[in-house]
Amino acid sequence: MNAVKNPIIHVPVLLPEVLENLPVPPGGRVLDLTLGLGGHAEAILARCDQQVRYLGVDRDPYARDAAKQRLGRDARLTILAGTYEWIWEDTAFEAWMHLQAPGGLDAILMDLGVSTLHLKDSKRGFSFMEEGPLDMRMDPESGPTALQWIADQDDRTLADAIYEFGEERASRPIAKAILSAFHQGHLHTTLDLAAAIYTVLSPEIAKRRKQINPATRTFQAIRIAVNGELAGLASAIEQGVRRLKPEGRIGVISFHSLEDRIVKQALRRLAGIYDGPGRTSPEPMPKFIHLINARGFKPSDAEIAANPPSRSARLRIGERLPDSRMS
Numbered sequence: 001m002n003a004v005k006n007p008i009i010h011v012p013v014l015l016p017e018v019l020e021n022l023p024v025p026p027g028g029r030v031l032d033l034t035l036g037l038g039g040h041a042e043a044i045l046a047r048c049d050q051q052v053r054y055l056g057v058d059r060d061p062y063a064r065d066a067a068k069q070r071l072g073r074d075a076r077l078t079i080l081a082g083t084y085e086w087i088w089e090d091t092a093f094e095a096w097m098h099l100q101a102p103g104g105l106d107a108i109l110m111d112l113g114v115s116t117l118h119l120k121d122s123k124r125g126f127s128f129m130e131e132g133p134l135d136m137r138m139d140p141e142s143g144p145t146a147l148q149w150i151a152d153q154d155d156r157t158l159a160d161a162i163y164e165f166g167e168e169r170a171s172r173p174i175a176k177a178i179l180s181a182f183h184q185g186h187l188h189t190t191l192d193l194a195a196a197i198y199t200v201l202s203p204e205i206a207k208r209r210k211q212i213n214p215a216t217r218t219f220q221a222i223r224i225a226v227n228g229e230l231a232g233l234a235s236a237i238e239q240g241v242r243r244l245k246p247e248g249r250i251g252v253i254s255f256h257s258l259e260d261r262i263v264k265q266a267l268r269r270l271a272g273i274y275d276g277p278g279r280t281s282p283e284p285m286p287k288f289i290h291l292i293n294a295r296g297f298k299p300s301d302a303e304i305a306a307n308p309p310s311r312s313a314r315l316r317i318g319e320r321l322p323d324s325r326m327s
Helices: 015-021 039-046 061-071 091-100 116-120 146-151 155-166 171-183 190-198 203-208 216-227 233-242 257-270 301-306 308-312
Strands: 029-032 053-058 077-081 105-111 244-254 289-297 314-320
Touching (some): 029 039, 039 053, 039 061, 039 105, 053 061, 053 091, 061 116, 146 171, 146 216, 171 190, 171 216, 190 216, 233 257, 244 257, 257 289, 257 314, 301 308
Parallel strands (some): 029 053, 029 105, 105 244
């Protein structure tokens, strides 16, 4: 892999809210499960003393390389390859925990979803705004590409994925249009995929109605399916809480309703809040955290104006209760 030259500098979302509500004590230990380009890490470390240790995890080798160029001279930072779903079983992670954080973690941050690096590089195939290969892999060195994934679907499975992961009401005709283009040999690039979607939903009509581009939800759905983004999210939150010190905090930033629903439900469950049928839980629910701002934090109007991609972001935070034990 070639080194990243002049890495894209993105604006980390909800940064004031993260810094205020995810404090790191002197000599604290921080786990960043979605390091990305290192924007949050840079700001957090700027506030920390030299005894702090910060572990950044990311599945994308290009993101890790960019973060190393940005922060690699900081001896407090360690960067590992991995995902929030599988890092808990990684021997390098366990070694870092054993050596650097035997007493647990003071703060955990998860900034979910696609990053600036993915969207701005047309060769990664995440955006319908420029032509690129139908790839969409966050780790471009493993797993099937988006085109290979589509090739393995039929009308029903593709429509189900578009509906489930994109919340797209027109999922069935869109799936038929995509597979028709594929079988006719007309599906190779991101613009080909967008064109197939546009045979069902008109971008011109959406623009006149001030609606999002009609390709948005389908691209989101295929990206989530290709990368398995939601499969281990709830478990990762629970695993993180297990490793928090008493009064340590976990903060999770989500960008769409599917992510936020999982994050909200996982944190509420760990806070002992019952969300099942009926008014009360059929059995007592253990309580391991309490929620910091139950509704979560949203970006300010000023942040949205300065950084439009932040408009859908929401930060939810849980704090580990003293003396809470997880079996």
